[in-house]
Amino acid sequence: MKKKTLLIALLVLFAMTSVSFAQDYELVTPERIGNPDAEIVLTANIQRSDTLFAATDNRKDYIRKAAAEWAKAHPNARIDVQVAPTGQISMTMATLLTQAESGNAPDFAHIDSFWIGRFIENGYTKSLNKYMGEDAVNDFFGFTKDVVMKDGEMHAIWGETDARFLYYRKDWIEEPPRTWDETIDLALKMKEEKGVHGFLAWLGNWEGAVNGNVWPLFWAQDGEMFDENGRPVIGEGKNKEALVNSLGFLKRLVDTGAAPVMVSSITSSDPMLAEIRSDNVAMVANGSWLYNQIDDIIDDADEKWDFVPLPQMKADQRANSNGGWTWAVLSDDPVKQELAADYIMRVVGSKEAMAERTKVYNYLPTRESIYENDPYYSENERMIKLGESLEYGNARPANSLYNTVSELTQTALGRLLTGQTDDIEAEVDEIQREALSEWEANK
Amino acid sequence: MNKNIMERWWIWVIPLALVLGVFFLYPLLNVIRLSFSNATITSIKEGFTFENYIHILTGSDFWQVMKVTLIFVFASVLFQLLLGLITAMLINKDLFGSSLVKLSMITAWVVPGIITGVIWSIMYSSSSWGILNYFIRLLGFNQIPFLYTPSWALFSVVLANVWRGTGFSGIMQYAALRGIPDQLYEAASIDGASTWQQFWNITLPQLKPMLMINTILITIYTFNTYDSIFALTQGGPGNSTTVLSLGAYKQVFRHLNLGRGSAYAVIMLILSGSFTILYAGFMGSDQ
Numbered sequence: 001m002k003k004k005t006l007l008i009a010l011l012v013l014f015a016m017t018s019v020s021f022a023q024d025y026e027l028v029t030p031e032r033i034g035n036p037d038a039e040i041v042l043t044a045n046i047q048r049s050d051t052l053f054a055a056t057d058n059r060k061d062y063i064r065k066a067a068a069e070w071a072k073a074h075p076n077a078r079i080d081v082q083v084a085p086t087g088q089i090s091m092t093m094a095t096l097l098t099q100a101e102s103g104n105a106p107d108f109a110h111i112d113s114f115w116i117g118r119f120i121e122n123g124y125t126k127s128l129n130k131y132m133g134e135d136a137v138n139d140f141f142g143f144t145k146d147v148v149m150k151d152g153e154m155h156a157i158w159g160e161t162d163a164r165f166l167y168y169r170k171d172w173i174e175e176p177p178r179t180w181d182e183t184i185d186l187a188l189k190m191k192e193e194k195g196v197h198g199f200l201a202w203l204g205n206w207e208g209a210v211n212g213n214v215w216p217l218f219w220a221q222d223g224e225m226f227d228e229n230g231r232p233v234i235g236e237g238k239n240k241e242a243l244v245n246s247l248g249f250l251k252r253l254v255d256t257g258a259a260p261v262m263v264s265s266i267t268s269s270d271p272m273l274a275e276i277r278s279d280n281v282a283m284v285a286n287g288s289w290l291y292n293q294i295d296d297i298i299d300d301a302d303e304k305w306d307f308v309p310l311p312q313m314k315a316d317q318r319a320n321s322n323g324g325w326t327w328a329v330l331s332d333d334p335v336k337q338e339l340a341a342d343y344i345m346r347v348v349g350s351k352e353a354m355a356e357r358t359k360v361y362n363y364l365p366t367r368e369s370i371y372e373n374d375p376y377y378s379e380n381e382r383m384i385k386l387g388e389s390l391e392y393g394n395a396r397p398a399n400s401l402y403n404t405v406s407e408l409t410q411t412a413l414g415r416l417l418t419g420q421t422d423d424i425e426a427e428v429d430e431i432q433r434e435a436l437s438e439w440e441a442n443k
Numbered sequence: 444m445n446k447n448i449m450e451r452w453w454i455w456v457i458p459l460a461l462v463l464g465v466f467f468l469y470p471l472l473n474v475i476r477l478s479f480s481n482a483t484i485t486s487i488k489e490g491f492t493f494e495n496y497i498h499i500l501t502g503s504d505f506w507q508v509m510k511v512t513l514i515f516v517f518a519s520v521l522f523q524l525l526l527g528l529i530t531a532m533l534i535n536k537d538l539f540g541s542s543l544v545k546l547s548m549i550t551a552w553v554v555p556g557i558i559t560g561v562i563w564s565i566m567y568s569s570s571s572w573g574i575l576n577y578f579i580r581l582l583g584f585n586q587i588p589f590l591y592t593p594s595w596a597l598f599s600v601v602l603a604n605v606w607r608g609t610g611f612s613g614i615m616q617y618a619a620l621r622g623i624p625d626q627l628y629e630a631a632s633i634d635g636a637s638t639w640q641q642f643w644n645i646t647l648p649q650l651k652p653m654l655m656i657n658t659i660l661i662t663i664y665t666f667n668t669y670d671s672i673f674a675l676t677q678g679g680p681g682n683s684t685t686v687l688s689l690g691a692y693k694q695v696f697r698h699l700n701l702g703r704g705s706a707y708a709v710i711m712l713i714l715s716g717s718f719t720i721l722y723a724g725f726m727g728s729d730q
Contacts, residue, residue: 090696205679264680265591271570415681
């Protein structure tokens with residue numbers, strides 16, 4: 001009888017410990033983080049890539065581990081995850097803005113860096129300073145703080161970034177170009193000698209075309225889109241000149257045949273990677289993510305490809321354009337604010353989390369100290385080069401008219417590249433006229 | 444008891460009226476109201492203004508967008524009707540494999556617009572993996588710039604839309620063809636009518652009601668299409684493939700301008716309504 005009782009007790013104990021082990025595993029599911037029976041329930045809108053729906057196993061493993069740590073630290077709380085639909089950034093951001101306006105926003109959210117300004121401007125985001133500490137706030141690169149800081153308070157954590165470069169075939173090109181004229185000459189030379197595309201970039205009708213290929217050239221000439229009152233000035237004075245020059249260079253690339261007119265329809269890396277794989281292109285302007293993609297598709301990437309800063313009008317000019325995603329707390333409840341901020345710091349924002357996450361995701365960290373202290377970033381030549389480029393970083397302005405200016409510039413670029421017009425000045429005047437009319441209607 | 448319920452017709456009408464009112468009439472009236480306001484996603488300002496319509500109608504690219512929209516709608520509707528009719532008549536002959544053709548037609552129609560755009564962007568690509576250009580090069584011709592010259596880009600988005608919509612049009616017309624009594628054709632044959640005369644005097648008149656419904660539905664559907672264009676060209680190059688519905692989408696979800704986006708939607712509604720009335724008049728009031 002005693003034996004039987006002991007056996008039952010052991011079985012019960014085994015079952016209980018099994019449940020306990022199983023609970024650890026179940027702490028993070030694709031749509032829930034934490035104890036399912038928790039008293040405090042937070043909601044979060046997160047991009048698919050930062051949930052257990054992420055595309056690769058190493059990303060899923062990272063999220064599972066980091067989110068579980070938060071869940072263990074807060075057994076009385078859980079996060080219900082709203083997974084944002086893939087490829088619907090504008091729609092997701094517009095929905096979040098509507099929810100925030102009507103008081104139904106999730107407690108925290110993953111917000112594209114060129115949308116976060118609108119959330120901060122409208123007062124939907126909460127300060128994170130007290131949850132981060134001053135040192136952490138100061139550690140972020142200046143271009144991120146230009147957007148997410150308001151009155152000395154950090155309103156969102158810019159979790160990762162990227163940068164734009166000129167990738168070139170180092171086995172064909174001895175001296176990579178530093179100016180626009182050198183780029184066109186070299187592209188034409190490659191086209192003639194090797195029979196390949198001289199230069200490729202994604203210049204189709206989309207945000208990436210201007211963010212990757214117009215703004216870095218525009219900013220390098222000290223161009224500004226808006227004045228301190230938020231009034232569009234992109235088509236006035238020296239700004240007009242900078243934009244005319246930048247669009248003129250891209251038009252010249254196509255008009256001279258240095259780049260094929262096909263670039264006016266490219267809106268993703270895939271067509272360029274296809275040409276890279278077929279040894280059919282000499283230079284490609286694209287983001288910091290491209291190097292790993294090249295490494296994935298060709299065996300001898302290190303021997304064939306290298307990257308340098310984007311060529312500018314003059315050799316001594318330099319500017320970059322940097323994207324990425326931010327995380328902001330939208331809840332009015334102080335308890336939830338603290339819990340949400342803790343999740344963001346544990347998974348994205350702390351030094352340790354950012355260093356680990358950016359390695360797994362092939363992103364660039366936005367905290368300067370990581371480039372100094374983490375050997376992966378401080379000892380790797382390629383990472384050092386990428387980190388240095390962030391010194392010249394620029395973020396798209398947090399002005400609610402940015403999308404209008406961007407859209408108008410994309411349309412003008414398409415018209416210029418495909419020969420629908422040759423009058424660059426008139427196109428820039430039209431951008432200014434339209435943007436100004438929007439500003440006057442909304443002020 | 445039963446008679447009483449049948450006499451109380453409003454019991455049956457109320458649920459329908461509620462559904463129509465809540466899900467169709469209210470949003471419609473709200474869109475019209477918003478189109479006369481300067482509402483944005485983050486602020487619904489009160490007040491009445493014609494500013495949205497004035498801005499759209501006097502904008503430098505409005506007539507270009509209108510021209511592109513009309514070409515897109517007219518070409519799509521024409522070819523979807525014609526190809527749908529031809530396909531319907533062929534599968535009505537119960538030829539070998541007609542079931543497979545019917546299935547394929549439905550499949551093309553149910554594919555989401557974004558997927559249609561992605562599929563056709565692979566077909567049209569000028570890169571080494573572009574399917575159509577691969578065969579064109581194989582035949583010794585120069586590759587075609589399907590997506591990066593304005594006229595080819597417009598042709599390409601129309602072709603993708605025709606591919607997508609022909610299935611629906613064909614199935615509708617096939618259903619109508621099945622409903623035409625065989626005796627009519629037998630009687631015409633006895634009277635010595637040729638195949639063409641049978642088509643012209645029996646098939647077409649019998650198809651007329653369905654053709655009108657089909658034309659109206661395809662027209663409205665095409666006016667509202669933006670997803671496949673968005674995935675294929677995003678309205679470019681320049682604004683050479685920007686249609687009204689894409690303009691509305693961009694106004695609301697990129698510029699966050701609810702007022703102007705709603706004004707675009709009302710213009711689309713007026714155009715769709717006008718075409719519906721025009722078709723109804725053209726095809727006869729008896730239909």
